[in-house]
Each structure stands twice: as C-alpha cells, then as structure tokens.
Amino acid sequence: MPNIDFRKKISLARPRPYGSNLQRALESDRGRIINSAPIRRLQQKTQVFPLERNSAVRSRLTHSMEVQQVGRFIVHSIYDRLSDSEKDAYGLSSLERAVESLVEIACLMHDMGNPPFGHCGEDAINRWFTKHLKELAPMQQLLTGLSSETTDPIIHELCHFDGNAQAIRLVQSLHRFNLTYSQAASVLKYTRPATERTDQVPADKNYLTKKVGYYITENSYVNSLMDELEMAKYCRHPLSYIMEAADDISYCLADLEDAVEKRILSLETLTEHLKRTFAELEPDNRPIKGRHCFDRLLDNVYQDAQNDEISPNHKFFIKLRVEMVHPLVNHASEQFTNNLEAVFNGELNRALIEDNSQFHALAKTFKQVAINHVFNDPEVENLELQGYKIIGGLLEEYRPLLDLDTDTFQKIVRGEGRKLPVERRLFNKLSRKHVAAYEIALKEEAPVTNPTLWEFYLRCRLLQDYISGMTDQFAFDEYKTLLVSD
Numbered sequence: 431m432p433n434i435d436f437r438k439k440i441s442l443a444r445p446r447p448y449g450s451n452l453q454r455a456l457e458s459d460r461g462r463i464i465n466s467a468p469i470r471r472l473q474q475k476t477q478v479f480p481l482e483r484n485s486a487v488r489s490r491l492t493h494s495m496e497v498q499q500v501g502r503f504i505v506h507s508i509y510d511r512l513s514d515s516e517k518d519a520y521g522l523s524s525l526e527r528a529v530e531s532l533v534e535i536a537c538l539m540h541d542m543g544n545p546p547f548g549h550c551g552e553d554a555i556n557r558w559f560t561k562h563l564k565e566l567a568p569m570q571q572l573l574t575g576l577s578s579e580t581t582d583p584i585i586h587e588l589c590h591f592d593g594n595a596q597a598i599r600l601v602q603s604l605h606r607f608n609l610t611y612s613q614a615a616s617v618l619k620y621t622r623p624a625t626e627r628t629d630q631v632p633a634d635k636n637y638l639t640k641k642v643g644y645y646i647t648e649n650s651y652v653n654s655l656m657d658e659l660e661m662a663k664y665c666r667h668p669l670s671y672i673m674e675a676a677d678d679i680s681y682c683l684a685d686l687e688d689a690v691e692k693r694i695l696s697l698e699t700l701t702e703h704l705k706r707t708f709a710e711l712e713p714d715n716r717p718i719k720g721r722h723c724f725d726r727l728l729d730n731v732y733q734d735a736q737n738d739e740i741s742p743n744h745k746f747f748i749k750l751r752v753e754m755v756h757p758l759v760n761h762a763s764e765q766f767t768n769n770l771e772a773v774f775n776g777e778l779n780r781a782l783i784e785d786n787s788q789f790h791a792l793a794k795t796f797k798q799v800a801i802n803h804v805f806n807d808p809e810v811e812n813l814e815l816q817g818y819k820i821i822g823g824l825l826e827e828y829r830p831l832l833d834l835d836t837d838t839f840q841k842i843v844r845g846e847g848r849k850l851p852v853e854r855r856l857f858n859k860l861s862r863k864h865v866a867a868y869e870i871a872l873k874e875e876a877p878v879t880n881p882t883l884w885e886f887y888l889r890c891r892l893l894q895d896y897i898s899g900m901t902d903q904f905a906f907d908e909y910k911t912l913l914v915s916d
C-alpha cells in the first residue's frame with residue numbers, strides 16, 4: 431500500500447497562522463483572492479489577442495473563470511472514480527470541499543502574475559534585460575569587482591521573468607495575502623529557482639523545472655511551504671496537476687472559438703484544419719472512448735450547427751465543448767488516480783493529459799491549429815509587435831532609475847531627490863506597494879552577500895513588478911504619455 435495521506439498536503443498552515451477550521455481558512459483564501467486587484471487586472475490582460483475591444487473575446491480573467499469551472503469538474507470526476515475505502519486510505523474522505531475550493535482558486539489565480547501582452551510581454555521583458563542588464567552602470571561596476579559565480583545566478587534570474595514565478599511573488603511579497611501554504615502550493619507550477627539553469631536540475635524532473643518557478647526573493651517562503659507540505663526538492667503539490675490540466679483543456683478550445691469570433695477562421699476551414707492535423711497526429715482515427723471517431727464527430731457538430739438559425743458559430747462550440755471536455759476531463763482524472771503515488775509526491779514529470787494517448791493527440795490538435803492558423807494571423811502579430819515596442823519602450827524610459835548608484839537611488843526613495851528631476855518623477859510613478867516590497871526586502875536578511883548587488887537586484891525586480899503589473903491598456907497609455915514627443 432503506498433504511503434499516501436492527502437491530509438499532509440492540505441492543511442491550515444500559513445505564514446502567519448490563525449484559526450483552527452480548514453473550511454473557514456480556505457474561505458478566507460477565496461475571499462482574499464477574489465477581492466484582489468491582480469485578479470481584477472486580468473480583465474484587461476491578453477489571453478491571445480492583445481488590446482482586444484470585443485468583450486466576447488476572452489481576456490485572462492474570463493479564461494481563468496473557465497479554467498476554474500474545468501478544474502472543479504476534474505475534482506468531481508476524481509472523487510467519482512475513487513471508492514469510499516480508497517478515499518479513506520488516501521486521507522481524502524473528508525477533504526472533497528477543501529480540494530474543490532483549493533483547485534478552483536488555484537485556477538482563478540494561475541495567470542495572476544502574467545504581464546500585459548501575454549507570452550510576448552514576458553519575452554519583451556526578458557529581451558530588454560538580456561540586452562541591457564550588463565550595460566547598466568551599477569552592473570558594470572559589479573561585474574568588474576565580483577566573480578561570475580556571484581553575479582551569474584542573479585543575471586540569469588533577471589533575464590528570466592516568468593508569469594508563474596511572479597504569481598508566487600504577488601501572493602507572498604507584494605500583496606502579503608498570507609494564504610494557506612496549500613493554496614499557494616497549488617499554483618506553484620514549476621519548481622526550479624530562477625537562479626538555477628535548466629542544465630543544473632535532475633533529468634527526471636526536466637518537465638517540472640522547464641521554466642522558472644520562483645525568484646530568490648521568495649526562496650525562503652517557498653522553502654517553508656515545501657517543508658510544511660512535505661514536498662521534496664523540484665517536486666510539486668498534487669493539486670497543481672489539476673490546475674494545469676484544467677488550463678490545457680480550457681484554452682485549447684477557447685482560443686479557436688475566439689479566432690472564429692474574430693473571423694480569423696470560418697467554421698469550414700477550422701473543421702478542415704482540425705481533421706487534417708488530427709490525422710497527422712493519430713493516423714488510425716479510432717473512435718474516442720464510447721463516441722464516434724474525431725472526423726465523424728466534427729462532421730456531426732458542424733452539421734448540427736448549420737441547422738441553427740440564430741448562431742451557428744455559437745452552436746458549433748457548445749456542441750464541440752460537450753464532446754471534447756468530457757473525455758478530456760475523464761482522462762485527466764484517470765491519469766490522476768492511475769498515477770496517484772507520483773502525483774501525490776509531485777514527481778510525475780509531465781502534465782496529466784500529456785501521455786501520448788488519443789486524448790493527448792486531441793488536445794495537441796487544437797493547440798497546433800491555433801499555432802499554425804491563429805497566433806500567426808497578421809493582425810495578431812502586428813499587435814504583438816506593438817506589445818514588444820510598448821514594453822521595451824517603457825523599460826527604456828525607466829532606465830535612468832537603473833543607471834543610478836545605490837546611494838543616489840536611496841536618496842530618491844527617502845524623498846531627497848530634488849537634484850534628480852527626471853529620476854525623481856519616474857520614481858514617483860511607481861506603485862507604493864512595489865516600493866514597499868523593495869524597502870522591506872532591503873531591511874530583511876539578504877540572501878546575497880554583496881549588499882550592492884542585492885540592492886541593484888531588488889531595484890530591477892521593482893521595475894519588473896511595475897511593468898508586469900500593468901494591464902495592456904495601462905501599458906499602452908503610459909507608453910503614449912511618456913513617449914509624447916515620438
């Protein structure tokens with residue numbers, strides 16, 4: 431009998447403990463997240479289409495609500511799969527409400543740290559830092575005085591901004607939500623500290639560490655969380671697999687629905703692309719567990735939609751979602767229970783639905799069609815180029831703050847920057863919350879021995895916090911305001 435007890439992974443423990451009732455503790459987590467500004471900001475952040483004005487097209491917020499629904503569905507499906515004696519044996523019997531709440535809120539939070547303009551926003555921040563970090567005056571000084579062993583991990587981290595790591599930072603350092611460790615751990619999707627490179631982690635954890643998981647500023651928090659929930663190094667919390675599967679299942683259909691809504695694809699061409707792509711991935715085209723084969727299923731959905739007098743597009747996606755979400759959710763829950771020990775220990779080195787099955791081929795088909803026929807649409811790519819320009823341009827405007835030496839920057843922080851008119855005004859535009867996090871981190875024990883390096887690192891983080899916290903629209907407006915003469 432494997433040693434699985436979910437009560438070790440789902441508990442009341444949090445950084446500043448209070449209360450003794452698990453359900454109430456999780457309600458408090460829900461309240462904090464649902465009522466938070468970073469969640470509200472998701473309504474003006476890109477899912478696929480930057481600066482989208484059509485509100486029927488998904489934003490990060492509406493996407494996250496859909497992920498929440500799929501996450502709930504997977505939890506119910508997992509519970510339906512387990513017998514009472516299995517639930518007892520795994521410590522899950524009295525935890526259904528808790529698991530449901532943790533997963534729902536993890537799904538709602540999962541993109542909270544994403545910058546404006548989606549993936550290209552992340553990339554734009556990293557491009558700017560990769561290109562300019564070593565040119566910045568304090569960094570040039572540090573590079574002459576310190577060994578590369580000391581500076582390399584910090585440089586690596588600052589050139590790898592990641593939305594997932596930023597979500598952990600928002601929860602702990604910027605908003606101090608004091609969530610239960612279980613709730614925070616459910617969104618910890620990658621487990622590699624940003625100071626480590628991918629070639630420094632064990633090969634059997636390469637999927638779990640393929641992206642940056644958390645920054646050095648949250649290192650001690652993540653260590654406490656992992657100790658508390660008995661998570662081994664580079665391993666995940668079991669519920670994060672459900673959040674990840676819910677995201678994968680949700681967006682693969684939603685992105686295509688949005689593409690049809692925006693008239694990038696017609697239902698005819700979409701159906702053709704889906705059939706052709708699936709045939710390449712799964713040539714034998716078997717029936718999908720208890721249903722027709724994919725081609726037949728698509729033809730039926732298409733025909734039904736044509737008979738709808740009001741909205742064939744809407745009907746098509748309702749039917750397709752019914753046909754696809756059930757098998758994919760069932761598959762995710764089956765993978766969860768079939769691999770329960772590896773999932774419990776957080777060492778399953780892949781996503782739940784990525785197992786080379788026909789379900790995996792289905793999800794891949796949808797994603798592939800989006801990559802080949804939606805993300806490269808000229809309108810989308812033009813907007814993304816604007817996104818690069820806006821983020822790169824904003825970082826360039828704020829660069830004077832990063833060129834100052836520590837003492838001069840500290841003067842501005844203390845309000846003594848009268849002789850630095852531009853820098854002082856730029857500093858005044860930063861969010862007070864972000865500046866407070868910078869000041870608190872400076873007062874606490876530094877995880878980096880050189881104080882100048884630590885201060886400069888925190889200043890770069892401060893700018894990344896500010897830029898990544900912006901919505902698409904705010905970033906665009908700021909860019910127009912600051913680059914008024916261009």
Ligand SMILES: Nc1nc(=O)c2ncn([C@H]3C[C@H](O)[C@@H](CO)O3)c2[nH]1
Pocket residue numbers: 477478479548549681685805810
């Ligand atoms: N516009 C755009 N360009 C891309 O290259 C791209 N790659 C992924 N995505 C969307 C798909 C999921 O909704 C979500 C998560 O992958 O982000 C993209 N969107």
Ligand SMILES: O=P(O)(O)OP(=O)(O)OP(=O)(O)O
Pocket residue numbers: 541544548549593594619641677
């Ligand atoms: O939704 P995103 O943009 O975060 O994209 P993802 O496919 O969920 O990727 P990641 O693994 O970086 O969260």
Ligand SMILES: [Mg+2]
Pocket residue numbers: 540541
């Ligand atoms: Mg994500």
